[in-house]
Amino acid sequence: MEYAVKSGIPEKQRSACVVVGVFESRRLSTAASRLDEASGGFLTHLLRRGDMDGRAGQTLMLTNVPEMVCDRILLVGCGRERDFGDRAYHQAVTAAANALQESGAVEAISYLSDLPVKGRDNAWRVRAAVLTTGNALYRFDRLKTDSEKPRRPLRKLTLSVPGRRELPAGERAVVEGRAIANGMALAKDLGNLPGNICTPTYLAEQAEALAKEFPALKVEVLGPKDMEELGMGALLAVARGSRQEPRLITMRYDGGGRGDKPHALVGKGVTFDSGGISIKPAAAMDEMKFDMCGAASVFGTLRAALELELPLNLVGVVAATENLPDGNATKPGDVVTTMSGQTVEILNTDAEGRLALCDALTYTERFGPATVLDMATLTGACIVALGHEAHAVLGNQQGLVNDVLAAGRTAGDRGWELPLWDEYQDGLKSNFADMANVGGRDAGTITAACFLSRYAKKMRWAHLDIAGTAWNSGEKKGATGRPVPLLTQYLLDRC
Known part of the structure; x- marks a missing residue:
């Protein structure tokens, strides 16, 4: 599994999948709001229709989103924004990792690492995302004669940082998270x-x-x-x-x-x-x-x-x-x-x-x-x-x-x-x-x-x-x- 960090706006990402968060009740994160605006309110329409309300652990994979250069958008429920701490962040990253592994998207860029977690900086969020994703995708099947492996497993995950100034700390966080x-x-x-x-x-x-x-x-x-x-x-x-x-x-x-x-x-x-x-x-x-x-x-x-x-x-x-x-x-x-x-x-x-x-x-x-x-x-x-x-x-x-x-x-x-x-x-x-x-x-x-x-x-x-x-x-x-x-x-x- 390859990890990287990147600074860039979500609506311009040419990726197999862009991952963004949604809080209860149907409150778009900053990155999700940018995608919604660029797509002419497509995400807002889906949420109002009841496809998703942002509860912790929910995921919704979207394809063919208007005006998007990415192949897919993955919406991840994050629970209540005022309660978004360490545990909720780990839950969101785990849900995203599992959904990506099943989607067939071999690479993705996640904006979950931009979400504000109480008392945690961006480097912590990047490291925690790498570590949590590794845990979520871990499988012990070496003793099974017929192990169930994804047809097209996730091979690369890029994590967003707010700006170029945060790239060095983010890169170090990736190294630490991968090693752990x-x-x-x-x-x-x-x-x-x-x-x-x-x-x-x-x-x-x-x-x-x-x-x-x-x-x-x-x-x-x-x-x-x-x-x-x-x-x-x-x-x-x-x-x-x-x-x-x-x-x-x-x-x-x-x-x-x-x-x-x-x-x-x-x-x-x-x-x-x-x-x-x-x-x-x-x-x-x-x-x-x-x-x-x-x-x-x-x-x-x-x-x-x-x-x-x-x-x-x-x-x-x-x-x-x-x-x-x-x-x-x-x-x-x-x-x-x-x-x-x-x-x-x-x-x-x-x-x-x-x-x-x-x-x-x-x-x-x-x-x-x-x-x-x-x-x-x-x-x-x-x-x-x-x-x-x-x-x-x-x-x-x-x-x-x-x-x-x-x-x-x-x-x-x-x-x-x-x-x-x-x-x-x-x-x-x-x-x-x-x-x-x-x-x-x-x-x-x-x-x-x-x-x-x-x-x-x-x-x-x-x-x-x-x-x-x-x-x-x-x-x-x-x-x-x-x-x-x-x-x-x-x-x-x-x-």
Whole structure:
């Protein structure tokens, strides 16, 4: 898919399709008004006839419009103008992308990027349009023998900017939006693959493939023997019930100065989670292939950073394993020693993500990171607390948490802070080890973060629980690619 920016009046565009917005009730946007005037009131006549009223998500494709040099005009409903914010803009762009894909128009110019969105400038609108269009057109059909592909798919989308002065910022916005969309697509692909294909070894192979595509990326992969030598008893405990060997994957990109500390991204990569001996209910267990979406977001963010050639140093660490029941599997009540030397009583083998991550966090210390962000589909309690809209964000340094939240607001990929007070640490007390791997039913997302905080004391660290945001269930089941936009924006803000 090719994207471009352009400044020009809509009625003069020689294009397969010109896209303009219509607000409720039948209120033409500025670009639509120009087309209406040039066509002798053709659009106004259609709206008065009741063909469209501008409700959010509506589309109306017009052909043979009088006095127009374009082949088609696509009217997109935008809802009430006074309520036109981020969500309404994304809805309008998504509706336009789907309509264009079905229309047979291989290229189009959109004036939706000229619509006033509350608190957003033109560059944001351009970037959001590229990213949203990429999301709308994403399809995962590589495992289907007969995939349904458009006969004439949309190949180029040009986005309008008000004048020539806005072209440089618009062009940069296109580059950023495309890179983030590509990163999200990679994260979605990895998340959507089933556990019999996307194994820990497969993730390691994908890291090597990414390094071939971007030679600036350096990859190191550790296996079980390496983990034993390092004392990674927690990560190895998770892997004991699986025939698939675990992998600790490190990806390094040195785009900054030689002495600059890297920013670290650490991802939970449980490629399938049955719960282990503490086995999960059968219903919806297939969705536990998505339990590696934290790792997938590390891959996706690194890809975006590499494509953008960001001027900073970056390290991605992925703890990849399966969690399955077996005669050799870890049992409730077992005590293991982590790489940090701390001991853990494993009361619930289905709280495995924090066990894999704690050793990964300790390993990350060796890079002397400026900041550390970990991402994990960690707790069902996060879904109870925040639903499927916001990532839970917790950390040991308020400034870092604020930076993460600000990046999410800018990217439209929002998080919400939960407390990480010392009072919650008492929930992890154990009679037989330094700590238990679970607390009680209360504040499960917070006590899970408390567990991880014990392995991040030497670092500026924040944790994103993405259990409610990493994938969709039901009819639209599939990985979302989040929080790649938030993470990439966080890195952009550091540049």
